[in-house]
Amino acid sequence: MTKSLLILPGDGIGPEVTAEAIKVVNWLREHRGFDVEISQDLLGGASIDATGVPLTDAALDKAKAADAVLMGAVGGPKWVGQPYDKRPEAGLLRLRKDLDLFANLRPAICFPALADSSSLKREFVEGLDLLFVRELTGGVYFGTPRGIENLPNGERRGINTQVYTTSEIHRVARVAFDLAAKRRNKVTSAEKHNVMESGLLWKEEVQKLHDADYASVELEHMLADNCAMQLVKNPKQFDVILTDNLFGDILSDQAAMLTGSLGMLPSASLGAKDAATGKQASLYEPIHGSAPDIAGKGVANPCATILSLAMCLRFSFGRGEDADKLEAAVAQTLADGIRTADIWLDGCTRVGTSEMGDAILERLAA
Ligand code: IPM
Numbered sequence: 001m002t003k004s005l006l007i008l009p010g011d012g013i014g015p016e017v018t019a020e021a022i023k024v025v026n027w028l029r030e031h032r033g034f035d036v037e038i039s040q041d042l043l044g045g046a047s048i049d050a051t052g053v054p055l056t057d058a059a060l061d062k063a064k065a066a067d068a069v070l071m072g073a074v075g076g077p078k079w080v081g082q083p084y085d086k087r088p089e090a091g092l093l094r095l096r097k098d099l100d101l102f103a104n105l106r107p108a109i110c111f112p113a114l115a116d117s118s119s120l121k122r123e124f125v126e127g128l129d130l131l132f133v134r135e136l137t138g139g140v141y142f143g144t145p146r147g148i149e150n151l152p153n154g155e156r157r158g159i160n161t162q163v164y165t166t167s168e169i170h171r172v173a174r175v176a177f178d179l180a181a182k183r184r185n186k187v188t189s190a191e192k193h194n195v196m197e198s199g200l201l202w203k204e205e206v207q208k209l210h211d212a213d214y215a216s217v218e219l220e221h222m223l224a225d226n227c228a229m230q231l232v233k234n235p236k237q238f239d240v241i242l243t244d245n246l247f248g249d250i251l252s253d254q255a256a257m258l259t260g261s262l263g264m265l266p267s268a269s270l271g272a273k274d275a276a277t278g279k280q281a282s283l284y285e286p287i288h289g290s291a292p293d294i295a296g297k298g299v300a301n302p303c304a305t306i307l308s309l310a311m312c313l314r315f316s317f318g319r320g321e322d323a324d325k326l327e328a329a330v331a332q333t334l335a336d337g338i339r340t341a342d343i344w345l346d347g348c349t350r351v352g353t354s355e356m357g358d359a360i361l362e363r364l365a366a
């Protein structure tokens with residue numbers, strides 16, 4: 001049966017990097033019997049400009065119906081200063097929430113060819129392969145009350161609420177333990193139980209689930225600030241890092257830089273598998289932003305989006321072999337010294353977005 005893939009290019013460099021992923025999909029259709037139909041819709045600022053909202057109900061329905069969604073990036077200076085529900089980011093948050101994509105997988109892998117592009121010394125990052133499992137539909141991103149209020153004394157007060165329930169913690173922790181069991185069998189759970197009740201609950205519930213169902217996986221608890229420090233001190237100590245929504249946002253950006261460039265990191269956001277149909281809502285996206293400063297110039301690095309497509313092939317389309325080959329093609333392109341500006345080093349060939357996509361395709365086809 002023909003599968004469906006919805007592409008949401010979004011803003012800034014989003015359309016440029018997703019175009020390269022589409023090239024790969026079309027190649028797989030032609031040469032590898034990948035029976036998939038691609039459709040596209042608007043998200044973020046592009047959607048605001050065309051429809052007044054960052055994600056239309058129609059686009060959301062398409063996302064729900066699709067077997068998988070691949071997006072580029074959202075946001076830009078043009079839409080700054082609008083109320084939160086009229087900002088590009090609100091479209092992405094709605095997509096995550098309404099598809100119930102509670103588990104955000106963010107691998108941070110240092111390709112051997114990029115070890116010298118990292119801001120850390122080669123010995124600290126060479127061979128790095130860690131995975132963030134970030135909770136994505138709860139915590140302070142969605143907690144209420146929230147807002148900015150005017151106090152009688154003329155002051156203003158900003159409020160956000162960090163809130164988690166046991167079931168929200170258990171379902172994402174389960175994903176982390178299951179993935180760790182297939183890797184190096186270790187989960188580090190990061191929170192701030194020393195100052196936050198929600199952090200204490202997080203720690204206790206992760207431990208409870210571990211003792212009940214995952215005693216064979218090594219579990220360590222780490223304060224999130226210490227985790228930030230350990231990530232630059234000795235990143236290779238980690239296998240799977242389990243975090244809430246906000247800490248995961250911050251720590252995964254930090255880990256991204258260990259790999260050489262934010263332009264390299266893919267992500268997958270997954271919902272629960274439907275017991276009856278086996279269908280699992282999923283959204284794949286590079287973790288970098290819309291990079292308005294380089295948008296439209298054809299210089300953005302498409303690797304993170306192409307690697308997101310690899311995750312999509314593996315998790316949503318059962319095409320692990322194609323995913324492996326695509327990842328190997330990216331690694332080979334880098335090893336051959338073909339680089340976009342963000343990862344370019346002396347002696348390498350500097351290429352633009354589309355040439356980088358072509359170089360990867362060429363190696364995929366080889
Ligand atoms: C991310 C981004 C988003 C987030 C923004 C664009 C809403 O930073 O995916 O890491 O904060 O989750």
Ligand code: MG
Binds near residue numbers: 249250253
């Ligand atoms: Mg972020």
